[in-house]
Amino acid sequence: MKKLLDDPAQAVTDSLRGFGLAHADQISVHTEPNFVTRAGGTPAGQVAVISGGGSGHEPLHAGFVGAGMLDAAVPGEVFTSPTPDQVLAAVQAADAGAGVLLIVKNYTGDVLNFETAAELAEAEGIEVASVLVNDDVAVEDSLYTAGRRGVAGTLVVEKVAGAAAARGASLAEVAALAERVVAGVRSMGVALTACTVPHVGRPSFDLADDEVEIGIGIHGEPGRQRVQAAGASDITRRLVDSVLDDIDLAAGARVLLFVNGMGGTPASELYVVYGVARQMLADQGVEVVRSLVGSYVTSLEMQGVSVTVAVLDDELLELWDAPVRTPALTW
Amino acid sequence: MKKLLDDPAQAVTDSLRGFGLAHADQISVHTEPNFVTRAGGTPAGQVAVISGGGSGHEPLHAGFVGAGMLDAAVPGEVFTSPTPDQVLAAVQAADAGAGVLLIVKNYTGDVLNFETAAELAEAEGIEVASVLVNDDVAVEDSLYTAGRRGVAGTLVVEKVAGAAAARGASLAEVAALAERVVAGVRSMGVALTACTVPHVGRPSFDLADDEVEIGIGIHGEPGRQRVQAAGASDITRRLVDSVLDDIDLAAGARVLLFVNGMGGTPASELYVVYGVARQMLADQGVEVVRSLVGSYVTSLEMQGVSVTVAVLDDELLELWDAPVRTPALTW
Amino acid sequence: MTELDVGWAERWIRQAASDLKAGRDELTELDRRIGDGDHGNNMDRGFTAVVAKLDGQAEPLETVGQVLKLVATTLMSTVGGASGPLYGTAFLRASKVVDQATADAGHLVSLVEAATEGIVARGRAHVGEKTMVDAWQPAVEAAESAAESGDALAVLRAAAEAAEAGAVATVPLVATKGRASYLGERSAGTEDPGARSTAMLLAAAVTAAEGAAA
Amino acid sequence: MTELDVGWAERWIRQAASDLKAGRDELTELDRRIGDGDHGNNMDRGFTAVVAKLDGQAEPLETVGQVLKLVATTLMSTVGGASGPLYGTAFLRASKVVDQATADAGHLVSLVEAATEGIVARGRAHVGEKTMVDAWQPAVEAAESAAESGDALAVLRAAAEAAEAGAVATVPLVATKGRASYLGERSAGTEDPGARSTAMLLAAAVTAAEGAAA
């Protein structure tokens, strides 16, 4: 394992410290416990939008803290949900009197820790709402699983919720808009290589030189299916087909197409995938009205990609387009 | 070799096509020959700023085409300088009557091809100036080398030149400002892993599991020195020491600190390196007034990092801060 | 042995910390195969923090419940992941049933029952879903059967043996809760990491009690 | 043989294209070791394009110079890298010295001289800097010596043999021009890829001429 880290046990904190120094104009890093808030705090009277989860998915979530998106982010250890007291501290710091929306990716650990934090916050009189993101079509949402996972679609939920809060919407309104994004967002990912968690020191799964793992999550979990490595077109088709199988898109539907790198994928390859996915959607009569291409929701240094399709009605489109100024996303 | 590509011979064109579709609001992709221009073209009467070079360094250069930075970019094959006719076509398309600045990274291939293109353009009556970027302190600028290479510092030159052109500066003024950046920018890089050029199909060099390559360029070239892999602090110290040895920074100097990922490095690790580098500069009394952390000047999927220090006087700082709206850099 | 005292409780937790450190790589490997590879580190980080807290106590703790409560709050604030709140809740509920300096066989049965109820209340998993519940639930039943003897050590031994067997029995199961459920059929063939850490935890309780008996 | 005709020139270039395709991996490996690994692909891409251009000619080319000029412009617009403008300039200069349907020994000497001057003018490298000049310069001298014979094939053979020896002689050199110069001392021990492709190119000229002689 070769990584640009010192003590693996301190990796999250060391990285956060650098992040705080590099972006002091936009965010403030807090330690013991670790969390990140907007520089200057949540504007008074505005709903605070908070997300968090295990580290290793950077820039998610801390990279999206700033005007128009998140008011706070709570990073756990690598691939490990943050603890309730971390979340509680972020809630206390970010609440500006209008309540807090917690955006939680659907994993047992995240759900349990955020749930506990929400109970603690409510006990202190802070109004809390939660939305669960579960966009990963690789997992069936059935009795036989912990439900679909939350993956790259989380970015879209965070962007829309943050824009709604910035517009002055109430907690109930922000939560309802976030739920509307969740209802219409689906993702599917593939890994060409596994990733190595620093304190584990070896790859999260073993993949032969001619194999790719389809239907991975974002924690280096093994995927749904292991297949022979094929070209970008073949792989992209498998991803987009899975997404389109899961969500009913009327011809003429207007969507965001988000091609997300898993951390170790060159930008040039993401654009190849984007080109293929775009054509497939066009063939279905689906209109791509917005695009995002980049490594935003990652699994450490994993090579791979996920494709996310999010339905954007007029209101969601307006919120997506609203200004955002964060370390990792600005327009 | 596992890559999200179809035919390796078409990789550059396939990627450009996706890039063009994803960012149609900001850029236009031209093929046969390949080049990229600003959507809507260079504003009339404004100096056109153009750069280019081999592909495989994305988002450099095409990702920086847009308002406030480049007017055109010319991507060659992977790690291969573009041909003179490509460059000429871009010059013809981007010239808005005020002349063209060519920003060229100092490699024999780039120099020869851009030189030829400049001659052809001048023969057509287009005013052309060129600036050579040579920020890589891994290479000695001596009789015994082709001179220092141009690496991540190129981004800084492109940003400043683009901002100057947008402000209405003349070709001579834009070129002089670009030269001022070049005079004060230095970089040094390290590779933890090699990269694989698509049509070659095997890594560009062989590195043992406990070795890192210090003083690499951005083409998968072997570096200056191969050392046992140590932690982030040790590696960062080697990079920053080399930079500080090369450039005389008075205490109180104000600089941009740019920590650049080589393509396959997780963002979290870049921030660890940033934290160490920042501390080292502080210890020298050097003031970091601006920061940039991300994978902007890459070598395909290589894992590694480079550290760039650029001196910013008041005018350069103002130009660095000027608004920019491109696919890969926006503020 | 009819009773175990607060010294046993502390020895239990220190023993657990050292066993979990020794078992870290085993737990990591199980979680790497059907989860995300952090369970060994999560448990080690949590119990290392617990030991630091124990070491840092100005006054000696007076009841078994106080020891367990310290474990609960420390795990809750240092582990994260799924196992953090689950073990945290387990120890919190258990702490409430032994509010005194010693624990007899009946107390120990209640302790295991309360812990298991806490886990089920939080995680909503049932036996057979390939989670730590598959180790805790048999432990409850075995502890209850052994309680008649009135022998505290016998209760712990019964619980630990049943947890061990329960953990081993998770190997062929297909997970329907937690991260391993994403793998579907591919989750069969590997022991559940949380069931394994549960077996380690209860075995440490026995080791600590045997030290007292010797 | 006193003269070679335009048919030879075309056969030369087609032979070179096929030899460079066969030698692609060898050139790639040399460039991978002391450069950036693209020289094999650059040469193959360029000469494949040249052959396509030759195939696509509506009218047969009439002079040796026309063939060489087509090579020059095609390499210039398809190769890129350092070798693109260098070989492009070499063929452009060479094309100007044989403005007729046949080339005698004297023409061939001028051809090699002009090509080499073009490379040196563009790249500003001298013998001993571990570049393609180390193959071209000895070829010039050998061609000049062989010219007395008046035998066109002998001139080509002399040039090709000298280029081959010159390429091999680059192995121990430390590069001071081009990408390999970045490696300093580490560039010694590997043959220069551009010198190797030069040797291939001149060997192909001989093969094509021998075909005519046979």
Ligand SMILES: Nc1ncnc2c1ncn2[C@@H]1O[C@H](COP(=O)(O)OP(=O)(O)O)[C@@H](O)[C@H]1O
């Ligand atoms: N719903 C649940 N109920 C009970 N135990 C669970 C549940 N979900 C997960 N677990 C337990 O948690 C263990 C995984 O813990 P850990 O790896 O620390 O957390 P994470 O899954 O968040 O990475 C599993 O092996 C399983 O025993």
Ligand SMILES: Nc1ncnc2c1ncn2[C@@H]1O[C@H](COP(=O)(O)OP(=O)(O)O)[C@@H](O)[C@H]1O
């Ligand atoms: N200044 C120069 N003069 C002559 N030949 C040169 C010079 N620089 C490089 N070369 C030749 O070019 C070859 C490399 O070509 P190629 O790999 O195609 O381009 P690049 O170096 O741009 O990747 C070298 O092996 C060397 O023979």
Ligand SMILES: [Mg+2]
């Ligand atoms: Mg985890």
Ligand SMILES: [Mg+2]
């Ligand atoms: Mg090259």
Ligand SMILES: [Mg+2]
């Ligand atoms: Mg786990």
Ligand SMILES: [Mg+2]
């Ligand atoms: Mg090369």
